[in-house]
Amino acid sequence: MMLDPLALTQALVAQKSINPPGDEAPIAQYLKGILEPAGFSCQVVTLGENRASLVARFGAGNKPALCLTGHMDTVPLGQAPWSRDPFGGQVEGDRLYGRGTSDMKGGLAVMVCSVVEAIKRHPQLELVLVITSDEEVGCQGAKLLWEQGHLDQKVGAILVCEPTGNLPDLGHKGSLWLEAICRGVTAHGSTPELGVNAVYLAAQKILVAKDLDLGPERHELYGRPTLNVGSFKGGLNINSVPDKASFTLDIRTLPSMSHQAVKDWVQQALGPEVELRWIIDAEAVEVDPKDPWIEECLGLLQARNQEPVPQRGGVYVTDASVLWRAYDRPPVMVLGPGDFSEAHKTDESCSVSKLYEAQEIYLEILERWARR
CATH class of the missing domain: 3.30.70.360 (Alpha-Beta Plaits)
Structure with a gap:
């Protein structure tokens, strides 16, 4: 039975990780408790008091890994009052409400659920999950991982699970x-x-x-x-x-x-x-739209949507700004279930159906990576 991305998103939203101060360490330990029994080798890297990132690896290490990445921290609630509990994970129709639902605990939940299922189906997979703290204030968690030598695995591509409404962004500005x-x-x-x-x-x-x-x-x-x-x-x-x-x-x-x-x-x-x-x-992350992995991903998305997928890049910044350089500039695609227009808003929400759609997309991407 597959892990449920909606339930996991709700569990992550319930754990406050507003930055500052962050307090991501409990979430890192919580996710380690899911990934380690599934077969991942997990390393929790301390950033400061009650702050930590998580690097989880799967595979023999004899082929380039697919890196999936997301962050655990969220921005503050803002001054305006919320009409719903920002940590309650309330569902109304197709919308899931709470701080971080779109940016980006929904994407993080889908990522974890997808890889746990994928390694059951494809035990030959080579994966590394980089789950960071302190992304919202300058990607400091990712920088610390790089500086301390935790990003030393050979990586062939990076999938960033930030909010894009399940449409791909090829790299982003600096x-x-x-x-x-x-x-x-x-x-x-x-x-x-x-x-x-x-x-x-x-x-x-x-x-x-x-x-x-x-x-x-x-x-x-x-x-x-x-x-x-x-x-x-x-x-x-x-x-x-x-x-x-x-x-x-x-x-x-x-x-x-x-x-x-x-x-x-x-x-x-x-x-x-x-x-x-x-x-x-x-600095900016530049991606060649003609890269074979990028073309493969765009092709599967086009087949799913039954219409051309627009080629675009992000105007925001993600941890890929660090990871792309640490891993020697592999192709990068930003693709996640959250709505970028909901990020950092009062009464932030995401589409429940897009959580499940993203899980199907990630599983297909992981299946194709396993064939390499």
């Missing part, structure tokens, strides 16, 4: 987050002429950033690069001239763009009075 810091001179609020207001300087530089042109290049899968000012901080109290203000930049990059070069260009545009600091540096 993400460069920068903090821009402006400094001034403090003074009493009644004598602003004696100080230098850092908020005014930051406001001027935000307008410069707003008009920055990242160039005309357009990628056939990923579109154009983008820049957004995401947050602003300035001043400590009303009756003082602020001597420090900062804002953050979220730059989504193309595979051809060097993040160091982009940072240097932004620094030049903002001027020497602005200090730029790295926050997140996750």
Whole structure:
């Protein structure tokens, strides 16, 4: 009898893993308790207090493995009240509600259910599951796994189970987050002429950033690069001239763009009075649509849908930004049951029917991998 992806999604949603603080360790142990008895060799890697990732391997190791990956952490609930219990896993019609249902405990549940069934049918499979902590804040869990040498297996392809509505994304953009810091001179609020207001300087530089042109290049899968000012901080109290203000930049990059070069260009545009600091540096993942594995997967999806599958890339960032480089740039496909439009929303939900559809798709992908 196959594991039920709906029931497993509900069990994962019930375990809070909001990042920060994360608290993914109980989920890692819970999934280990499913995978290890099924035949996987499991390693729980500690990230910090009550934080851990899980690497699970199956096979003799004499052929390249298929890597399946997903993360356990979720974003916070937000300020708006939820109309349903965010950890209750309530089902209404075809919708399953709760934080992480789409991003991405649904995909994680389908992944685990699928591989447990697949190794029964195809014991010759070579698999590695990389189940990470701290993905939502810069893919830190995946980076730690790489730095500590846990991503040392030969991998032939990567299936990322992030939310795509069961339509494939071939790689994705990069993400460069920068903090821009402006400094001034403090003074009493009644004598602003004696100080230098850092908020005014930051406001001027935000307008410069707003008009920055990242160039005309357009990628056939990923579109154009983008820049957004995401947050602003300035001043400590009303009756003082602020001597420090900062804002953050979220730059989504193309595979051809060097993040160091982009940072240097932004620094030049903002001027020497602005200090730029790295926050997140996750480079783009580029995939060749003509790769044999990609073509095979697109073919099976087209046969299922009985219509052409659009070739597209993701505008988001996933742990593949780390894993792709750690595993020497194999083909990457992002494919999961969640709805990207539901990610990070109040009253987040996913389609129950897409959970089961994703399980059928994953089992077919795994069957074809076993034939290699």
